[in-house]
Amino acid sequence: MEINLKDKTYIVTGGSKGIGRAIVVELVQAGANVAFTFNKGADDAEILVNELKQYPSKVKKYQLDITHFNKIPEFIDQVVSDFEIVDGIINNAGITKDNLFADMTIAEWDSVIDTNLTAMFHINKHIIPYFLKQLNGKIINISSASGLSSPRGQANYSASKAGVIALTKTLAKEYAWANISVNAVAPGYISTAMTDFPKEKIQGIKKLIPLKRFGKTEEVAYLVVFLLSEYSNYINGQTIVIDGGILNSLI
Numbered sequence: 001m002e003i004n005l006k007d008k009t010y011i012v013t014g015g016s017k018g019i020g021r022a023i024v025v026e027l028v029q030a031g032a033n034v035a036f037t038f039n040k041g042a043d044d045a046e047i048l049v050n051e052l053k054q055y056p057s058k059v060k061k062y063q064l065d066i067t068h069f070n071k072i073p074e075f076i077d078q079v080v081s082d083f084e085i086v087d088g089i090i091n092n093a094g095i096t097k098d099n100l101f102a103d104m105t106i107a108e109w110d111s112v113i114d115t116n117l118t119a120m121f122h123i124n125k126h127i128i129p130y131f132l133k134q135l136n137g138k139i140i141n142i143s144s145a146s147g148l149s150s151p152r153g154q155a156n157y158s159a160s161k162a163g164v165i166a167l168t169k170t171l172a173k174e175y176a177w178a179n180i181s182v183n184a185v186a187p188g189y190i191s192t193a194m195t196d197f198p199k200e201k202i203q204g205i206k207k208l209i210p211l212k213r214f215g216k217t218e219e220v221a222y223l224v225v226f227l228l229s230e231y232s233n234y235i236n237g238q239t240i241v242i243d244g245g246i247l248n249s250l251i
Contacts, residue, residue: 001231003030003225003226003229003231004030004031005027005030005031005032005225005228005229006030006031006032007031007033008031008032008033008087008088008228009032009033009034009035009058009083009084009085009086009087010027010032010033010034010035010086010087010088010089010090010228011034011035011036011037011076011079011086011088011089011090011127012024012027012034012035012036012037012089012090012092013036013037013064013066013089013090013091013092013093013119013123014036014037014038014039014066014092014093014094015034015036015037015038015045015048015061015092016036016038016041016044016045016048016061017038017041017044017192017193018190018192018193018194018217019092019142019187019190019192019217019220019221020036020090020092020093021044021048021217022216022217022218022220022221023090023092023220023221023224023225024036024048024052024059025048025051025052025221026218026221026222026224026225027057027221027224027225027228028052028055028057028059029055030225030229031056031057032057032228033057033058033059033083034057034058034059034060035059035060035061035062035079035082035083035086036048036059036060036061036062037061037062037063037064037066037075037093038061038062038063038064039063039064039065039066039093042063045061045063046061048061049061058083060082060083062075062078062079066093066115066119066122066123067111067114067115067118067119069118069119069122072119072122072123072126073126076123076126076127076130080130085134086127086130086131086137087136087137087138087228088137088138088139088140088228089123089124089127089137089138089139089140090140090142090224090228091120091123091124091139091140091141091142091164092142093115093119094115094116094142094144094160095111095112095115095116096112096154096157096194097111097112097156097157098153098154098157099153099156100152100153101155104155104156108156109155109156112156112157112160113156113159113160113163115160116157116160116161116163116164117159117160117163117164117167120141120164120167121167124139124141124167124171127139128171128175128180131175131178131180132175132178132180135178135179136178136179136180137178137179137180137181138180138181138182138183138227138228139168139171139180139181139182139183140182140183140184140185140224140227140228141164141167141168141182141183141184141185142164142184142185142187143161143162143164143165143168143184143185143186143239144157144158144161144164144186144187144188145186145187145188145189145241145243145246145247146158146161147160147161147162147163147164147165147186148162148165148186148239148241148247149247149250150162161186164184165184165186165239168182168183168184168237168239169237169239172236172237172238173237176236176237181232181233181235181236182236182237183227183232183235183236183237183238183239183240184238184239184240185220185223185224185227185239185240185242186239186240186241186242186243187215187220187242187243188209188215188241188242188243188244188246188247189205189209189214189215189243189244189246190214190215190216190217190219190220191214191215191216191217192217195214202214208246208249208250209243209244209245209246209249210244210245210246210248210249211244211245212244213244214244215242215243215244219242220242223240223242227240
């Protein structure tokens, strides 16, 4: 089975680092055009664009703080103007600010909820009208295994990622009639800067994972590319966990 996304165009939020970067790379290698956002790290974004110049796909970076909600309609309009058509969006941008609930500040709560959930509301709200005009579109919302397991110290993050799953299910029901599919991907421990824990902690976590390792960003990207392909057209409203089996081991 070979996935070909030639002439398709996708938006990836938080596309300059980690999982988002891997998604951008795999999309381009599958032939797609990509518009990706970054907030901080302009150098990383520029490096990625330059690396992908070897491919015929059109790749463009956009600086955007997705918590500046009033900027989102302008961003969506600009991407549509630049690429003429958008076939799907991967809502990947997210942050963590872990703390035990009693010690969690309002700022820590608000920043995580705003970035991981409220921004997704605004982005989907402004991209769906374009998909309705096309009677076609694919939305992938990146959640987390934490949204299903609620680890200690992640009340804000877990709540935001559980909200992503609920939002995904609702949108899938509301817009399936327009050939718009909406699915969530829930990664577990993936090797990124976000999981760059002390060595002892990493070793302890690996003992809980049946596969005994952290996932690779590319492995999440492969799943995303599959969900954007024609082979996934009958998948809708689902949350697909990619965690090496850790959730199953915790039950």
